[in-house]
Amino acid sequence: MPVTSTPYAPPPLIHFRRRPSNRAITMMILGAISFAVSTPYVFYRLWTEGHASFNTSSDVAWGAPIAFYLFFLLTSSGMSILASLDTVFGIRLFYPVAKRMVFLSICCLLAGFAILALEIGRPFRMLWALPFSFQLHSPMWWMGVFYSLDLVLLIGKFWLLHRGRLHDRITHWVSLASFAVSVAAPGTLGLVFGMMAMRQAWFSPIMPMYFILIGFTSGVAFLMFFASILPHDLTKDLTPAMKRLFSEALPRLFFIALLAVMGMRFGQIITNLWSNFEGMDAHWYALNSGLFWVEIIVGLLIPAALMAFDGQRRLRLVQAVAGLAYMIGMFAGRLEFLINGQIVPLFKGSWAGYVDYWPSVTEWMLVPVGVGLFLMLYGAGCWLLTLWDAGAPEHA
Amino acid sequence: MPRWGMVIDLEKCTGCQACTTACQMENSRLPGENWQDVLFYTEGEYPSGKLTWLPRPCMHCETPSCMAVCPTGATYKTDDGVVLIDWEKCIGCKYCMIACPYGVRFYAEEKQKTQPDIREVFPAEGDKVWDPPYKMPEHLQNPKQGCGIQPKNVVSKCTFCYHRISKAPEGTVDLDPQDPELRQFTPACVVTCAPSARYFGDLDNPESHVRQLIAEKRGTRLLDHTGNRPQVYYLAGEAPAIPETRSMRESKKT
Numbered sequence: 001m002p003v004t005s006t007p008y009a010p011p012p013l014i015h016f017r018r019r020p021s022n023r024a025i026t027m028m029i030l031g032a033i034s035f036a037v038s039t040p041y042v043f044y045r046l047w048t049e050g051h052a053s054f055n056t057s058s059d060v061a062w063g064a065p066i067a068f069y070l071f072f073l074l075t076s077s078g079m080s081i082l083a084s085l086d087t088v089f090g091i092r093l094f095y096p097v098a099k100r101m102v103f104l105s106i107c108c109l110l111a112g113f114a115i116l117a118l119e120i121g122r123p124f125r126m127l128w129a130l131p132f133s134f135q136l137h138s139p140m141w142w143m144g145v146f147y148s149l150d151l152v153l154l155i156g157k158f159w160l161l162h163r164g165r166l167h168d169r170i171t172h173w174v175s176l177a178s179f180a181v182s183v184a185a186p187g188t189l190g191l192v193f194g195m196m197a198m199r200q201a202w203f204s205p206i207m208p209m210y211f212i213l214i215g216f217t218s219g220v221a222f223l224m225f226f227a228s229i230l231p232h233d234l235t236k237d238l239t240p241a242m243k244r245l246f247s248e249a250l251p252r253l254f255f256i257a258l259l260a261v262m263g264m265r266f267g268q269i270i271t272n273l274w275s276n277f278e279g280m281d282a283h284w285y286a287l288n289s290g291l292f293w294v295e296i297i298v299g300l301l302i303p304a305a306l307m308a309f310d311g312q313r314r315l316r317l318v319q320a321v322a323g324l325a326y327m328i329g330m331f332a333g334r335l336e337f338l339i340n341g342q343i344v345p346l347f348k349g350s351w352a353g354y355v356d357y358w359p360s361v362t363e364w365m366l367v368p369v370g371v372g373l374f375l376m377l378y379g380a381g382c383w384l385l386t387l388w389d390a391g392a393p394e395h396a
Numbered sequence: 397m398p399r400w401g402m403v404i405d406l407e408k409c410t411g412c413q414a415c416t417t418a419c420q421m422e423n424s425r426l427p428g429e430n431w432q433d434v435l436f437y438t439e440g441e442y443p444s445g446k447l448t449w450l451p452r453p454c455m456h457c458e459t460p461s462c463m464a465v466c467p468t469g470a471t472y473k474t475d476d477g478v479v480l481i482d483w484e485k486c487i488g489c490k491y492c493m494i495a496c497p498y499g500v501r502f503y504a505e506e507k508q509k510t511q512p513d514i515r516e517v518f519p520a521e522g523d524k525v526w527d528p529p530y531k532m533p534e535h536l537q538n539p540k541q542g543c544g545i546q547p548k549n550v551v552s553k554c555t556f557c558y559h560r561i562s563k564a565p566e567g568t569v570d571l572d573p574q575d576p577e578l579r580q581f582t583p584a585c586v587v588t589c590a591p592s593a594r595y596f597g598d599l600d601n602p603e604s605h606v607r608q609l610i611a612e613k614r615g616t617r618l619l620d621h622t623g624n625r626p627q628v629y630y631l632a633g634e635a636p637a638i639p640e641t642r643s644m645r646e647s648k649k650t
Contacts (some may be wrong), residue, residue, distance in 0.1 A: 050548060051488075051505035057500045058429070061493035119551030121488015121505065129468040129485050140491050141467040152472060198461070198497035198622060267561035347434030347618075 011386050019382035028381065031375025032112050042118055045362040051121065053362040057355070059345040062361055064359035065366045066332040067121035068131030071218075072370055073147065073189065074211060075327075078219025079105035080154060082180035087157070087166070087175035093249050097223060099161045100387040104222070104378060105182075106154050111146065111374040115366050139191040145184035153178040161171040161384070186215040191242035193341065198278025201272070201286070210264050217257040221303075225248045225323030227317040249313045251322075255307035258326065262300050278344045285343050285354065289327045291336035299329010335359075398568070398598035399477035400556060400627070402586070403606045403615060404451055407633035408593035411436070411449035418588035419453075422557060424531045424545045428509040429502045431554040432585045451593075453585065454479065454500040454554035455618065455626030462492035462501065468548075477599070477627060478556050481542035486550040493551060497622045501553045504546060523547045532559065557583035561596075569604045570597035600625060 012253035020028070031396060045053035056063035085094040117123040131148075135141040140196050157178050160171045186210035193199070194207025203209075227246045238246070272283040286292045302320040305312045313322075411434055415500040419425065419432035428606060456479045460479045461472045463479060471492055472483035481492075493501040504525045508514065520527035524545050536542025536559040543559045546552050564571060564581035571582040579587060597606035606629070615629035 012469065051503075052507050054505075055507070056503075058508045059499075060505060061490040061501075061534065100514075121490075121503075122486070124486040126468075126489075129470070129487055133469040133485075135467050135469050136490075137464050138467045140465060140489060144467060192491070196495060198619075199494065342494075345451065346497060348433075348499055349450070350437045350439075 008207040010162055013162060014384045024379045024382040027375045028380030029371045031379055034368040035372030035376060038365040038372060042362055042365050042369060053360060055357060055360040059355045060342045060357040062338055064335055064363045065115055068366055068370060069115040070334045071331050072108050074215035075188050075218040076105045076108035077186040079108060080178060081216050082219045084175055084179035088179045093245050095318040102154055102158045103381050103387055107374050107377040109151055110377060111370040114373050118366055139154045139195055142264040143188045143192055146181050146188050146276055150181045150185050153181055183212055186211040198273050199341045201282035214261055214330060217261050220254045220257055221323040224254050224319050228319035244333055251307055251313040251319055256382045258304055276392040281344045282340050286340045289336055291332045295329045295333030295336055298325050299333055397475050399600040400561060401599035401606055403595040403609045405593045405631040408591045410591055414590055415451055415585035417586040422584035426504055427514060453628060455628045456500050456556060458627060461495045461624055462635050465491045465495040478558055479556060480555055481551060481553060483539040483542055483547055483550045488549040492552060497619050501551050503551055505549055521589035551650055569601050573578050584606045
């Protein structure tokens with residue numbers, strides 16, 4: 001339902017003649033270097049050694065690449081939920097970032113897909129075998145369905161926002177569907193792990209909710225971090241609404257979400273103290289692992305301490321540090337989560353001992369593949385697309 | 397249609413691992429890729445330390461969790477109760493390896509535990525993992541049933557030697573390796589077991605030897621609480637329990 005009587009004339013979708021900003025150029029160059037160095041290396045190792053170039057084994061079936069794409073996919077869902085705060089829930093404060101968050105969500109999703117394609121054994125077979133198998137009882141099948149739908153809906157939503165159809169009926173339904181899928185997708189990803197009764201370190205009914213929550217918090221942390229490192233000449237031109245969003249609303253939202261994540265994580269740690277043999281072994285192993293403490297201290301405690309006081313959390317430097325610390329902590333946390341669930345081998349006898357796993361160079365190189373692709377796509381988006389202007393600006 | 401199942405008598409099993417070797421040769425497995433493994437457990441301290449072992453094939457569960465989680469339907473259950481993998485549908489996502497409570501699934505694309513890498517010693521043409529000098533005859537290999545030399549980037553597991561048992565004469569109740577007529581249709585691990593600790597037959601037939609053993613000797617299944625309902629039964633005799641779960645921390649102390 002348009003608010004103004006004058007029709008909104010959308011800008012062209014792609015500005016081929018626009019000069020890219022220095023930030024966009026920096027992002028694209030950094031992304032291209034990162035991608036150009038890592039991708040040929042990964043392809044070479046996969047070509048010559050196959051997936052034996054990973055340090056995975058029949059005991060640790062899922063290695064670090066799964067943790068990496070988990071990070072990207074969950075962050076993408078968080079960004080998409082954040083973009084829905086205006087389009088679905090009518091929280092107009094988030095209107096100025098809605099379109100950008102949709103685009104960021106698409107970039108993150110594609111980066112995650114790229115890592116997944118390089119991790120999985122038969123990526124091309126997956127394209128036909130997965131959609132046409134209708135394995136309704138498999139959480140991974142649903143995960144594939146939801147994330148594919150997510151990409152389609154995000155592209156559709158971006159197009160509608162670009163056309164200035166911010167609050168009309170079609171946009172509302174597309175946004176609603178996109179929001180539902182953005183919740184269902186990380187929730188199903190949580191089920192992929194949480195339903196595994198034989199993996200005590202993962203088995204938990206709260207896992208879907210936990211994944212949705214950490215994804216949302218990652219989305220908020222990501223936006224807060226990038227908004228806080230905007231150059232001064234850009235921030236002085238921001239509208240009052242955006243200034244209020246960046247200096248007040250986002251840090252508060254991040255703090256609240258962070259407390260919820262901490263509560264759920266603390267609950268997990270406590271309940272894991274009452275587990276069976278394998279669960280207890282995995283739990284004590286986690287408590288002795290560096291990654292666990294990076295997650296807890298860097299990812300949760302430091303950001304919480306920085307965000308605890310109102311005057312402090314308005315400072316851009318504090319926001320940048322808190323957002324970055326959370327993202328680093330969650331990255332370590334996902335890796336710890338992946339390893340911990342498999343560290344006690346299933347049914348290998350007591351001679352087998354703990355599984356020895358640390359990612360190989362090829363596995364680590366998938367991080368710059370994902371980050372590089374993300375930076376290139378986002379830099380190109382900043383250059384060629386209109387990301388700040390989400391339709392009729394008078395709505396802000 | 398029979399519902400094939402196995403009974404393993406732990407009182408007879410000597411832990412010799414002949415079953416492991418026979419399975420490796422029969423199914424062209426890589427070193428360490430033990431479809432039919434024998435697990436060892438140590439407990440207690442000198443002078444009362446104890447060593448126990450447990451032969452562990454795929455359980456070919458009635459309600460297999462590996463099949464439930466497979467996103468492409470590559471893992472399936474045959475009408476005669478065997479859980480197989482269609483190598484032409486498997487995408488190598490390895491979710492089944494995560495979901496199998498018995499750890500019986502394998503992925504060949506990993507660093508080899510023994511050197512030289514046997515795959516480089518006997519390299520294969522095309523898509524196969526390797527080309528061993530001794531291998532299953534071509535006419536018995538069937539990628540749709542996960543039998544034979546596997547292609548790259550797919551998951552593999554014990555098939556109950558489906559290339560043998562599926563060709564058993566109709567109406568067979570027990571596949572007894574002592575019967576010359578049935579020996580070629582009996583799983584390799586059952587044929588080779590020196591103390592005859594393994595029995596293979598139709599779990600649904602009240603007349604079958606496996607069914608009678610389960611009833612008379614209190615056959616028990618591993619991790620029954622998971623709900624997978626294995627079709628491999630163990631006869632533990634007077635032993636208090638099957639050594640199935642042990643704490644790594646506790647065992648490391650010994």
